[in-house]
Amino acid sequence: MRRLLLLATAGLLASSCAGRAKPREAAPAATAAPPQVVPGMEHQPGEQLLEYDLNRDGKPDVWRYVRKDAAGKEVVLRKEKDLNGDGRIDTWEAYAPDGTVSRLVYDLDFDGKPDVTLFFEKDQLVRKEYALGFDGQSRSWNFYEKGKLVRKERDTNADGKPDVWEYWENGEIDRIGVDLDGDGQVDRWEAKKGAEAKKSSATEPAAPASDAAKQAAETEPATPAAQK
Secondary structure, three states, X not given: OHHHHHHHHHHHHHHHHHHXXXXXXXXXXXXXXXXXXXXXXXXXOOOEEEEEOOOOOOOOOEEEEEEEOXXXXXXXXXXXXXXXXXXXXXXXXXXXXXXXXXXXXEOOOOOXXXXXXXXXXXXXXXXXXXXXXXOOOOOEEEEEEOOEEEEEEEOOOOOOOOOEEEEEEOOEEEEEEEOOOOOOOOOEXXXXXXXXXXXXXXXXXXXXXXXXXXXXXXXXXXXOOEEO
């Protein structure tokens, strides 16, 4: 009888412990972040990727996207370059159908995000966009005609819209328009010439192409390391 009572008690204790035990939840599966697609650098149907290892470290540092035209001729669509060997793209280049550059994008601080974008039409610079903040949004725009700066626009309150306009003539500021109420219209005009114009010109952001970027842009891969 005592043996039966001991067995029954042991069974109740085991049942009670089993009821309190919780199954271990499986760790959530890690998901890789999708690669960033730079505007204007999207993949196109029928394109072919060629990879190059220019510094011969065993890793590709230039990616060239091409496609065959109707005549079977190879047409370059885009190029991507890793300038510092960290495996991340630092410059993006897009090409027009005639082979001229249509857009250049630079990551100046090597954080994987575009900082400066240059737009070209008929092989001439027409616009620069600066996105130097942490949010990756453009806050400053420069406009050019025949290679000369004619207007600057700035977003000073981070609402995505310009609220300061600078109009330039012959390398000097002619006038400045300011939007005070956020309606996208100039509420106040200021004339700035002479010494202050020179001061403003001196504070313009430097050209985005570093020496390394220039060297990489001027270097054309000779033989592809791999082809996809």
